[in-house]
Amino acid sequence: MNLIKNIKANTKPKYFTNYIIVAVMLAVTLTMKMTGNLARSNATLLAQISYSIILAVSLNLVVGFLGELSLGHAGFMCVGAYLGCFVANMLHEFISSPLLVLIISMVVGGVVAAVFGFIIGLPALRLKGDYLAIVTLAFGEIVRTIFKNLKAFGGALGLDSTRYKGNLFVVGFVVVLVTLFIIQNIVRSKHGRAITAIRDNEIAARAMGINVTYYKLFVFVVAAFFAGVAGVIYGHFATPVLYSFFSYNYSIEILVMVVLGGMGNITGSIIAATAITFINFQLQTRLSGDLAALKFLVYALILIVVVIFNNAPALSAVREKFSIRRFLKSKRHPSEVHDDEAAWDRVPTKIRMDEVLSVDVIVDDPYTPDKKDPTTKGGSN
Amino acid sequence: MAEIVLETKDLGISFGGLKAVQNVNLKIEKNQLYGLIGPNGAGKTTVFNMLTGVYKPTTGTFYLCGEELKGKSQEAINHKGIARTFQNIRLFNNMSVIRNVLVGLHNQPEFKCSPVTSMLKLPKHYDTEVRMRERAKEILKIFDLYEERNNLACNLPYGKQRKLEIARALATNPKLLLLDEPAAGMNPNETEELMKTVRFIRDEFDITVLLIEHDLKFVSGLCDEVTVLNFGTALYQGKVNDALNDPEVVKAYIGG
Amino acid sequence: MTTFIDGLSLGSIYALIALGYTMVYGIAKMLNFAHGDVIMVGAYAIFSTLAVTGHPLVGVLVAVVICTVLGVVMEKLAYKPLRGASPLAVLITAIGVSYLLQSIAQLIYGSKSRAITLGNFESIKIGSVSISSATIITLAVGAVIMVTLTLFVKYTKVGRAMIAVSEDRGAAALMGINVNFIITITFAIGCCLAAAAGLFYLLQIPSVTPTLGSMPGIKAFTAAVIGGIGSIPGAMLGGILLGVIEKICLSIPVLAPYTTAIEFSLLIVILLVKPIGLLGKKRREKV
């Protein structure tokens, strides 16, 4: 009884938004599939959307919640894809059920990627901002180069994986739900608070006794795990698993999903991942032959326009005018505000380029008095 | 003789040959309100930074309730019972007020809950969360921040930000609270109120307070004993009222 | 020894690109991911002018002008509206600009790589070592550019204003420095350097493709970070170090396939030992 009360006290309707979005997507498409109305190219698209969402949501944990810029997400995906599919190839000899093989290989790929997440999390303890970004980028490229030269993984020919013959998108979306379940639960627990505290002000977090080392590694491990799982899904989606796919360009594409969706905003990541995968898919399949060169042109223009529209300070008035959030808020009575309503997604500052080494910067704080006592540099200045 | 909460022995630090702080010997008794004052650049915040593990002292050591804490990490020192506020406020700006306090409660043994438990939302997770929130609300009520609990911390007025920082530090259940210029930027009314609050928390939470302050009136109204730092060394140690009569101290403050 | 000289010459290309990165970073506080593609534009500009006029020097001049203009336009259209916005947003726009430049180049010139001849470069023998005169030109001009740039930043009004803006944009503005103007100038100089890098690139690798800029871009970014991003001597040091190491790795058959991995591992090691790069400026945080 007490438990139910506790659950009630700790659960808000909006906690379910993301599950509902994904579940509805899955239900609709599955019904279409059952009734034979789902074109196969759309099933392919859905599989791509599913692993994109997993990638975007897990990267959001690092970038949006922990506040560290990572450009190596495709590297974790690469590790997961290669190792997972390698194991899957071996397992196919013993296990006849492709689904079971897929599940086992996802776990294996995820765990191996998580180990790499731990390794790359170690420099994250010492480095910040752009420096960490370049290290993660370097990591991704290193992994790629190594797999390219390993004969056991097919070298330049890539690793021949076995395509999953069933409805991969269904498995994909179930994994998305699992990902959401775990990542959202982390974010909405005391651990999530600790992680966002580190993002907001690392020094203060330390002073509050938050074990920064532990949480940074934890976040990198969890994010890498899911990137690895996404990699295994990718490997079962397309064969061969080829190193060239996992370049830093792909890491950046995942980052684009996170940034467009809003840092620290999981719903945003889901929508942006879906939208970008969809746009890419449409551009690829609609623009055939000579028009293909226009693909990147269109994509680039969309990117620039959307980012400028969303972020340009000069356009804030326009944005305000079209804000659905304002529209929704205005309808709500103030007394209805739940506990702990303040947004996660107003993410600032940690990745400020001008304070590379600084632990954080206080923004929007007109009250900070002039520095009176510059003793911190040890009485010298 | 009351129990000694904090004791420093010849505490000192140098940055690249420059002796920023040297030979600081403090002895703070339980439930004392102790002041650390001195002119700009005297090394007060550096002492705080050493006591909280931000800097490692190069000489000397310090003890909390008889346990040596020198060389421990910031987190470990906080777990042992030293909490602090910052000179330039360091709140978790993009988190709500209540979440700031909840972060302070993070490490309390009664709210222990492993990440796996939270990931899977086991019953214990809900139980912990509910109890943490209740505790956080109690603390916020004490500081008169309850109504603002769902606002973003950065949207609070300055005085309340200071208070929130103290509330957050207290949530870590410290034995010793370090306040770094708590009254900076406050008007006389707010200062007055702050003095009351500090006394109140000392009694309510049964803690010891060490504070840095410029405002001598504030210090003399609040503290029993002070240490005056100048150029990194202790100029004076003793009763606060006598400090203002000490010629050395006057010289350091007024110059000449 | 020849490997070493080759490395120096490759290194000075990296250094030139890294200089552009580092300057833009130091002053505009943004990572201009499109910087590598400016090199590509420069290379195509040289290619086109050469095809029309047949004169390499005219090509270089045209490339410098086009790249400089491109830098200014890029800054005005894509980055200036975002001044004050989240740096990540700017990063994403930069990536957008990079894609845009590549696809425009492909639309105009096609994706096939085009060979280009900038003239005949004799090899010069010094003892047992033979050095291509292209390498010597690269090294000499590269050195001149770097020295000029250092002097420019140190001793001219605009240069000092740049330093001021990079230290503290707000304070610089209060001191009456036109920050927008300085940022634009920085972009212009950065892109001008990229045009020079494009020329040297063509001297070494005489063919142009729409994607030629991306890998040197990333390598140069790595070089800038190794040297300490924001630091001009750091960018030079990092670039040359990277170039030499790349060449040495390539000359050892066992290591050659892993060259990229080795370079990036080196970066990680350097950053772990010195988190701010070799010559980076250390900033301490007030607590």
Added chain:
Amino acid sequence: MKKVLALLLVAVLCLGCFAACGGNGNNEDPANKADGENYAANNTEYVIGCTGPLTGDTASYGISVQNGAQIAIEEINANGGLNGIKFKFDMKDDKATAADAQTGYDALYEAGMQVSIGSVTSGSAKAFGEKAAEDNVFFMTPSASAANVIECGDNCFRVCFGDPDQGTIAAEELTAKYKNIGCIYDSSDAYSAGIYDAFKAKMDELKVEFNTQSFDAENKKDFSTQAEALKDCDVVFLPIYYTEAGLIAKAFAAKGSEADIFGSDGLDGVADQIDETVTANIKYITPFDVNSEEGVTAKFVKAYKEKYDGATPDQFAADGYDAIMAIYEAMKAAGVNDVTIAPSELCDKLVAAVTAEDFKLVGATGEMTWDATGACTKVPQIVELN
């Protein structure tokens, strides 16, 4: 919040997407039904599909194939098509990745593709081939030469040489004529690595020592190191493409080397990439000699130059041309007469036609025949430049 409008737009777009998918399936196009149905039922032309890199680093290969194929299509259509039915060529970009080859395949299949020339690069051809094998779609790749591509199924054929064959031929040729042999290959490229592996195996078998240098995609442009290491060789074997080969030839010239250059069929087109500084003797194995003055080859080269502003066709273009021609001839031989023929049905006919004893094609790359493995037999020539 900020993103709102954009997110809203995006959400609408997504909804629209699924609505559209559903809509398509239900109403507009009756043929567009679930798997197993004939998407080609409404075709008015025979549709030949293909994916290949049209953007990115390897775009030039894909574009060459596209251009070559286009020439073939125009030629066929100008001659009245097959029994009056014209052909249509549809090519999607796959950026040389497996995932995009797969989505490209699905899109093509749903758009009524009846027969395909597969995919341009080996990595994506494997993905394309597996899909095509599932649906039983005939597949005649112009240029995916890796051994495993034609192993995808009985429906998979190729126009080009297989990689291993070339390596073996090269090893035999070189050991017979030269002593000090060097080799530079692209370790990041399936084509190059495939030839190299066979070359090395053969050389080991012949017990001949040779020096190897490699490079990879990231260092594709600067070859002074490799040239420095191998400049004293008598001959350098280059199992790579012409762009890099041109650069390597220049790098050797810059180092003052007098080594001969011997290449695989990828070297075709290298003549455009070098200048007068290069004095080395360049030879390569190729079935396609762009300077040939007779037969189909000359006709193709002429048509290509006319259509593409004087550009010289390369091996990829010739292979693209031949792949289309092979399909056309096979369809003719099989007596296909139904424009809405289902891909699977067509495939069975074509496989039978192509593997028939008397089927042969005289194309831009010479005379070729096919066997049931899907491999193509044609006579390798060794072309000499300079």
